[in-house]
Amino acid sequence: GESVGLHLPTLSVQEGDNSIINCAYSNSASDYFIWYKQESGKGPQFIIDIRSNMDKRQGQRVTVLLNKTVKHLSLQIAATQPGDSAVYFCAEQGRGTYKYIFGTGTRLKVLA
Amino acid sequence: ETGVTQTPRHLVMGMTNKKSLKCEQHLGHNAMYWYKQSAKKPLELMFVYSLEERVENNSVPSRFSPECPNSSHLFLHLHTLQPEDSALYLCASSQDRQSNQPQHFGDGTRLSIL
Numbered sequence: 001g002e003s004v005g006l007h008l009p010t011l012s013v014q015e016g017d018n019s020i021i022n023c024a025y026s027n028s029a030s031d032y033f034i035w036y037k038q039e040s041g042k043g044p045q046f047i048i049d050i051r052s053n054m055d056k057r058q059g060q061r062v063t064v065l066l067n068k069t070v071k072h073l074s075l076q077i078a079a080t081q082p083g084d085s086a087v088y089f090c091a092e093q094g095r096g097t098y099k100y101i102f103g104t105g106t107r108l109k110v111l112a
Numbered sequence: 113e114t115g116v117t118q119t120p121r122h123l124v125m126g127m128t129n130k131k132s133l134k135c136e137q138h139l140g141h142n143a144m145y146w147y148k149q150s151a152k153k154p155l156e157l158m159f160v161y162s163l164e165e166r167v168e169n170n171s172v173p174s175r176f177s178p179e180c181p182n183s184s185h186l187f188l189h190l191h192t193l194q195p196e197d198s199a200l201y202l203c204a205s206s207q208d209r210q211s212n213q214p215q216h217f218g219d220g221t222r223l224s225i226l
Binding site for chain 2: 044046096104
């Protein structure tokens with residue numbers, strides 16, 4: 001979920017389990033969404049995107065779900081691996097604009 | 113070469129110093145961006161360039177001065193910074209300044225102001 005306050009929410013999962021990271025976006029007019037992964041000491045890395053005319057999109061080991069009714073976006077990671085440990089944040093974009101609204105992120109910790 | 117390269121990776125400077133951050137993208141993109149990332153806060157858009165023309169200056173103090181000599185290079189010139197300017201400065205690029213395009217980020221410059 002998105003951070004309110006000083007501390008990033010943290011999700012701890014066992015290696016091999018599935019992870020679900022959630023994002024509540026702010027603008028009902030947003031029509032393009034991205035998930036980014038940011039590892040320690042690195043910049044945000046594009047994972048997957050989805051347009052508002054879709055409910056679900058799958059990549060390699062990742063799935064993004066979009067629920068426009070409740071303005072909710074989720075990232076599912078299958079068979080979570082130690083290399084998946086990072087901060088994940090969503091970004092939303094309104095129709096016709098290049099600007100993004102970024103979330104503060106969720107820290108994913110993978111336990112061996 | 114990685115897609116978006118930023119140098120230096122780390123920079124420590126005093127408040128009276130002048131320094132510059134450099135960004136280079138090897139993706140053939142036409143739009144480039146500067147963002148500030150502070151701890152536990154969302155990314156803040158600072159400047160946007162499209163085909164070397166500045167199209168956005170997001171109420172950034174004048175002690176930050178961007179420069180885009182060509183579509184592959186972007187600089188951020190720093191002068192008389194304040195301690196609250198300590199942050200990770202990220203450069204990004206996208207194909208064009210259009211919607212429905214992902215922005216690709218460099219690994220940033222970690223800036224510390226003494």
